[in-house]
Amino acid sequence: MDKKLTIIELAEQVAAKAQTTNRMGELFLKELFATVAQELIEGHNVEIKSLGNFVLSEGNGADEPNVDFTPAQAVAEAVNQPFAQFTPLELSDDITPEQLQQLIEIEPAPDTPALDEEPVPEEPVIETPAPTVELEPEPEFEPEAVVEEPVKPVAAALSEPSESSEPSEPSESSESSESSEPTEPQAPSLNEADVRKVAKSSLLKGIVVGALGALLLTTLLWILFGPKGVFTGSETNKTETVTADTAGTQLATPAIFKASKPQPAEPKKEIPVIRDTVTAKRPLTVIARHHYGNEFFYVYIYEENKDRIKDVNNIAPGTEVIIPLASKYGFDPKDPESIKQAQLKSMELNKGH
Amino acid sequence: MDNRQLLSHLTQKLGRNRTDVNRLLDALAAVLAERCGELDSIAVPGFGTFTGEKVNECVVTDSETGRRTLMPPKVQLNFTMSHVLKNRLKNELNPS
Structure with missing residues (x-):
């Protein structure tokens, strides 16, 4: 802008545009302007189609000649390209x-001219x-608008959506210093809210990480110490590891639950449920002798398996029975009193049948 | 001198055909428009100066009808002849 080109620079640019040598460009310009000047001196106007018209005119006086240049339409439009979109209104x-x-x-x-410029x-x-645009520069509002963009959600949460349009009113240009002040208290409140959000999110993250860590630790403990009970249970033939209360529900519980509560599981003694099968050669008396040492204790086996034994003297071969613990029915296989009581119960049972 | 006469004169002086001279003239017009559109000026010794000038928006009032028209800003191409050319013209018009 405001740069003055010499004839040599002009020749170089013209030669570059016309794809010819600088020498040819220089010769062309010198010859062109010399011809135009000569024609003007001779009193002739010059019309150049692609450039414009050079017209002789009278200046301030008869002895003050002037040359008016009227650019061609294409040249004038190209020069005015930055403002081409504007039209007279x-x-x-x-x-x-x-x-x-x-x-x-x-x-x-x-009064004087028909058209005056104001x-x-x-x-x-x-x-x-x-x-x-040119007369009302508002540099102070732009940073405010930038500041207010993040504040908008806070204003919306406070159910005052119309506040966003108030600071942009042009009538408050004199109060720009005042209008900037309310934004300052909003900025710290926004920061506090952000800090609270960040604190909440970090707390949640900590809880999640802690829970995951505890879960991982219990899993490791189960892997290290859990298999003991499983192995002990599998060592006994035809037995299952169940708690004394409910066998079915305890088997359905997951292994992690057992491992996470090792101390409450210890008082519950895992009592092996002994099962046996009645065959032709192994009636209940033989099974009772095998497990308790005395055949009269079959009455307790019968008591335990009443639901599956209809007739104690006629048990179908292949019937599987549960052998109860002696403590469950309060007898001691080695105690003679318990043996007597078992005999009495057997007699009563046979009387009934 | 019209465009055709100027072209024939330049082709004769430069020893080029009309196509080449036309291309040079188009190139000169393009450079003038480009440079003056950026408000630069081009000085041609012994002839004059081409200047790009920005004219601000203005209101043009017709005193007879009272109509006012807002003229948009524009960049126009001005030409100011050099003192050499002015003196030559003056001498030509007033030889004494």
């Missing part, structure tokens, strides 16, 4: 008679984008 169509009267009072109509700032009613 007739103000009379947009102005009401009252506004026009005010304009006439403010600006008395000049500077734009004298026209307050003009509604065009170009003057408003």
